[in-house]
Amino acid sequence: xxxxxxxxxxxxxxxxxxxxxxxxxxxxxxxxxxxxxxxxxxxxxxxxxxxxxxxxxxxxxxxxxxxxxxxxxxxxxxxxxxxxxxxxxxxxxxxxxxxxxxxxxxxxxxxxxxxxxxxxxxxxxxxxxxxxxxxxxxxxxxxxxxxxxxxxxxxxxxxxxxxxxxxxxxxxxxxxxxxxxxxxxxxxxxxxxxxxxxxxxxxxxxxxxxxxxxxxxxxxxxxxxxxxxxxxxxxxxxxxxxxxxxxxxxxxxxxxxxxxxxxxxxxxxxxxxxxxxxxxxxxxxxxxxxxxxxxxxxxxxxxxxxxxxxxxxxxxx
Numbered sequence: 648x649x650x651x652x653x654x655x656x657x658x659x660x661x662x663x664x665x666x667x668x669x670x671x672x673x674x675x676x677x678x679x680x681x682x683x684x685x686x687x688x689x690x691x692x693x694x695x696x697x698x699x700x701x702x703x704x705x706x707x708x709x710x711x712x713x714x715x716x717x718x719x720x721x722x723x724x725x726x727x728x729x730x731x732x733x734x735x736x737x738x739x740x741x742x743x744x745x746x747x748x749x750x751x752x753x754x755x756x757x758x759x760x761x762x763x764x765x766x767x768x769x770x771x772x773x774x775x776x777x778x779x780x781x782x783x784x785x786x787x788x789x790x791x792x793x794x795x796x797x798x799x800x801x802x803x804x805x806x807x808x809x810x811x812x813x814x815x816x817x818x819x820x821x822x823x824x825x826x827x828x829x830x831x832x833x834x835x836x837x838x839x840x841x842x843x844x845x846x847x848x849x850x851x852x853x854x855x856x857x858x859x860x861x862x863x864x865x866x867x868x869x870x871x872x873x874x875x876x877x878x879x880x881x882x883x884x885x886x887x888x889x890x891x892x893x894x895x896x897x898x899x900x901x902x903x904x905x906x907x908x909x910x911x912x913x914x915x916x917x918x919x920x921x922x923x924x925x926x927x928x929x930x931x932x933x934x935x936x937x938x939x940x941x942x943x944x945x946x947x948x949x950x951x952x953x954x955x956x957x958x959x960x961x962x963x964x
Contacts, residue, residue: 652840653856654681654812655696659703667742671704677732680839684813686886689947692730693813694889695858695865697763701738701753702857705767709749710742716749718857720768721895728762729888736762747771791821791829791910798822798870806873807866807887812839815863816870816909824874827912830867836903854900860907860927860935861895867909868923868942885944890920894938905929919944 656679660672675692682690702718709716730736734757741752748768755763798819804810821829834855844852869887901907908928915922920943927935 652844652852652854653699653703654693654840654859655699655703656680659700659707661704661707667710669704669708669740671700671708671738671740673700673704673736675730675732675734675736679732680812682732684810686808687810689886690732691886691888692732692734693858693862694724694726694763695862697726697730697736697755698724698765698767698861699856699858700736701740701751701755701765701767704738705740705751705753705769708740708742709751709769711749715771716769717771717897717900718767719748719770719897721861721892721897722750722766722768723891723893724763724765724895725891726763726889728757728759730757730762734758791823791827793821794819803870807869809866813862814866815859816866819867819870822871825871825913827910828867828871830870830909830911832863832907832909834901834903834905834907841903850902851900853902855902855905857897860897860901861892861940863907864909864911864925864927864935864937865889865940865942868911868913868921868925868940871911871913871923872921872942872944886947888943888945890941890943892937892940894936895940896936898934898936899932901929901934905934907934914939 655673657673657676662670662672681693681696685691685693698721706716736755736757738753738755743750745768748770751767751769753765753767754761755765798806800817803816803818804814809815815832816830817832819828819830840856840859841853872887906929909925910927911923911925913921914924920941923937923940923942925937926933
């Protein structure tokens with residue numbers, strides 16, 4: 648089986664399969680490309696890469712191996728402890744039917760203990776065609792104010808610490824400080840995630856990794872936290888860590904040539920913890936819906952401790 652289009656270069660191994668239960672593992676090599684651009688100087692394995700690890704392992708082990716399945720919903724995700732270079736990730740997967748979907752629950756751990764718990768839904772999907780969801784003008788009414796001069800890549804790099812290959816926002820085109828932000832991300836064939844795609848591969852091989860669709864949207868949320876300012880004092884040097892997410896629906900694949908339009912709304916804040924909601928569209932068709940994503944602001948030293956999802960902002964206890 649060819650290596651999946653993925654932000655992770657390491658090999659996901661599956662073992663100990665027994666009915667609806669199995670185990671997957673991944674060695675987190677310090678040379679993983681994501682570390683170059685994800686908080687340089689403070690290497691933390693991105694939370695979305697943990698999602699990608701579980702997704703890849705799930706597709707290797709799901710109980711209907713002869714059927715095509717696609718990740719369509721991240722129902723509940725909690726990140727409990729940062730993952731570092733050199734860690735060994737192990738996940739215990741449990742499958743069950745959920746209507747026409749297959750539900751996969753994953754308990755992820757490193758040698759130090761629990762790192763994350765995820766519940767993902769997989770639906771049947773045709774290989775190269777997907778149903779899209781058209782968004783009416785009423786549904787996409789935008790509260791952010793169009794910027795006379797967009798926040799361009801050079802300015803984006805003054806506001807968030809992500810760098811190549813993990814800088815996944817091209818520009819900000821609308822902003823209502825502390826309320827809402829609209830950002831763009833263009834997908835191209837030259838991104839490193841496509842390096843393993845062969846010339847014989849079909850269109851579905853070019854599906855942009857679901858984890859990176861989410862990462863791009865979350866970087867837009869980080870830009871909203873910055874308030875459009877290049878140096879917000881309370882965020883200077885801080886790490887913005889995933890606490891968790893719920894109700895994240897992937898409605899159709901994103902492929903090269905698409906330009907994602909992210910809309911991010913700040914829904915709640917509690918001290919150094921913030922919750923966001925929103926959606927993403929491509930040419931007026933909704934490709935992503937986000938009910939809740941939690942981001943916690945942590946000093947680099949504090950990031951060695953669990954980020955978690957505070958009880959008072961969890962939508963799913």
